[in-house]
Amino acid sequence: MGELDDKVAIITGGSGGIGAAAGRLFARQGASVLLVDLDEGALKAAVASAESPRVSYCVADVSDEAQTQQYVDTAVERYGGIDVLFANAGIEGKHALLPSITLEDFDRVLRVNVRGPFLGLRAVMPRMAARGGGSIIVTSSVAGLVGYAGLSPYATSKHALVGLMRTAALEGASLGIRVNSIHPGPIANRMMDSIEHQIDPADPAAAKKGFESLVPLGRYGTNEEIAKLALFLASDDSAYCTGSTFVADGGFVAR
Numbered sequence: 001m002g003e004l005d006d007k008v009a010i011i012t013g014g015s016g017g018i019g020a021a022a023g024r025l026f027a028r029q030g031a032s033v034l035l036v037d038l039d040e041g042a043l044k045a046a047v048a049s050a051e052s053p054r055v056s057y058c059v060a061d062v063s064d065e066a067q068t069q070q071y072v073d074t075a076v077e078r079y080g081g082i083d084v085l086f087a088n089a090g091i092e093g094k095h096a097l098l099p100s101i102t103l104e105d106f107d108r109v110l111r112v113n114v115r116g117p118f119l120g121l122r123a124v125m126p127r128m129a130a131r132g133g134g135s136i137i138v139t140s141s142v143a144g145l146v147g148y149a150g151l152s153p154y155a156t157s158k159h160a161l162v163g164l165m166r167t168a169a170l171e172g173a174s175l176g177i178r179v180n181s182i183h184p185g186p187i188a189n190r191m192m193d194s195i196e197h198q199i200d201p202a203d204p205a206a207a208k209k210g211f212e213s214l215v216p217l218g219r220y221g222t223n224e225e226i227a228k229l230a231l232f233l234a235s236d237d238s239a240y241c242t243g244s245t246f247v248a249d250g251g252f253v254a255r
Helices: 018-027 041-052 066-081 103-128 154-173 190-199 204-212 223-234
Strands: 006-012 032-036 053-061 084-087 133-137 177-184 245-248
Touching: 006 018, 006 066, 006 103, 018 053, 018 084, 018 103, 018 223, 032 041, 032 066, 041 053, 041 133, 053 066, 066 103, 084 103, 084 223, 103 133, 103 154, 103 177, 133 154, 133 190, 133 223, 154 177, 190 204, 223 245
Parallel strands: 006 032, 006 084, 032 053, 084 133, 133 177, 177 245
Antiparallel strands: none
16 A cells, blocks of 8 residues: 555656656655656656656646646546645756846746746646645745845745745645645755856865755755655645645754
């Protein structure tokens, strides 16, 4: 018996490190999984890595209203409903101080990181309610709990997700829909690699050491560790959890 037997899950950002890891884990725990992302080649690779006939993909821009409705409809048509939404898609944007951030830079990050989850929740919640409830997990960040110089659009977007999550949790409670956010610290994947290279193009390894020095456990987390947290929130093990922030950061915000 798996923790997600007979459940249907949508994972946005499904071809990225955390999303692909969650897809593999959710499938092993019995779920039918729809991975959503922009890059079809990367999605095909993520589906192949899952090694499960229960995992498929849909190419969609999460910030586009019509394409959001398309991936939601695809999940319902392909698997019969939706029980879990892991709203995980996000971008880091440029690493620069506020005076150097253009309006285009700011809007691009907010469009993906805030508008995307908003559209996803808005489209999914009625479908979940029709099934008697479900679980929504929103990927925020430790940058959604504390500030970080050089990442103002990203930190703004990740703070905004906490407000969206808490409001959706209140609205969803009577419908049997639980909504929570997860807040990863530095994770060994493409996003942190991008930030390291932006901070110190000549020596990104030095930037990584700087981040590791801020983590009491002394290391980056893994995609699989964050996927396990998402699994807990997707499963009935977290049946009494809603409206909460769940941090997996090696102690980063405890400093």
